[in-house]
Amino acid sequence: MKEPMTDARRKQLYRIKKRKRRKQCIRVALRMAVLCFLVLFAVQKTADLLRVDDSDRMEDAEQSYSGQGGKTRTNTEKTWGVFGKADxxxxxxxxxxxxxxxxxxxxxxxxxxxxxxxxxxxxxxxxxKDKKQTIDLSQEAKTDTVPLLLQWDERWGYMPYSGGLLGYTGCGPTNLAMVVLYLTGDKTVTPASVAEYAESAGYSVPGSGSSWTLISEGCEHYGIHAEEVPMDEDRIKAKLDEGCLIIINVGPGDFTDSGHFITIIGYDRDGFIINDSNSRTNSKKRWSYEQLSRQMRNLWAMYN
Structure with missing residues (x-):
């Protein structure tokens, strides 16, 4: 007859089974670790082979591009991560x-x-630079606020203007385009089209950008009128209250090292609201009259 199992024996068997299970878990964990290591090693080797192959192809392309076997860093060059992904x-x-x-x-x-x-x-x-761009300002023409157009927008910034590129010298055409687009809703008026008009009408100054007369006189071509405004805070606000926009020419300071056009589009209790065709950051700020006045060289109220 089988003897009944004592509590001591039962506890002993439980401890033995527990040790066996622990050893089994350790063995499984070790196998998984080895397997993971082998997989990572294989992936790394594959990535190295791909990277070498791609480097060879890039070198061949670069040598073909330069024509002399030298390397020229192209616009599409990227750095490569540990697994061969382009960063x-x-x-x-x-x-x-x-x-x-x-x-x-x-x-x-x-x-x-x-x-x-x-x-x-x-x-x-x-x-x-040589790609033909499609310019559609339909959405900008529909807005209730003055659209911020940037002179270095890729849709027009690479076109020649005033002995340089519109993205560098095109603040005049870009600001006038913003004003015309807002006041008339004419979506065909773009920085590119205004730049072409400015050059054909003699309002561009080679090497410098645009003459002041592009704003004071050239605006008439688009049915917009310009009126010089005294450098007085209350007079500026009064013109804005009438629905005018104010184009300012500024000298060296916060916006430029030489000369630059910006547009005042409104004001609130925190200051004047501007559109700077060269900076989204400046356009998001509020500017006090004191900040602007020490840089102002001339102002025109624009209306139709």
Whole structure:
């Protein structure tokens, strides 16, 4: 007859089973660790092979591009991660590439160095400069607010203007285009079309940008009138209250090292609201009259 199991024996068997299960778990964990290591090792080797193959193809393409067997960093070059994935270049990488390359005009290099907002625009120049752009400002023409148009928008920023590129010298046409687009709703008026008109009518100044007469006289071509406004805060606000927009020419200061056009589109208790065709950041700020007045050189109230 089988003897009944004592509590001590039962506890002993439980401990034995527990130790066995623990050993089994350890063995399974070790096998999984080895398997994971082998998989990662295989992936790494595959990535290395792909990276070498891609580097060879890039080198062949670069040698073909330069014509002399030398390497030219192209606009599509990327850095490569540990698993062979293309990493997006940082703004610092792009700026360094711009500064080191001969593909960029000096004006664009200067633009990228002075205004970090323009780095992507400048970096894309070799690839985009000869592409025909479709410009459709239908949505901008429908808005209830003055649309912010940027002179370095890729849709028009690479076109020649005033001895340079519109993205660098085109603040005059871009500000006038904003005003005309808002006051008339004419979606065919773009910075590109205004720049073409300015050059044909003699309002561009080679190497400098646009003359003041593009604003004071050239606006009539679009059915817009310009009236000089005294440099007085109350007079400026009064014109804005009448529904006018105010185009300002400013000298060296917060907006430029030389000369620049900006547009005052309104005001509130925090200051004046502007559209700066060279900076989204400046356009989001509020500006006091004191800040603007020390840089103002002339002002025109624009109306139709």
């Amino acid at each position: 997006v270049l940082t703004q610092e990488d792009k700026l360094h590439s711009i500064e080191e390359s001969d593909e960029y005009p000096d004006q664009l290099k200067e633009l990228a160095e002075k205004n970090s907002e323009t780095i992507d625009f400048v970096y894309d120049y070799p690839e985009m």
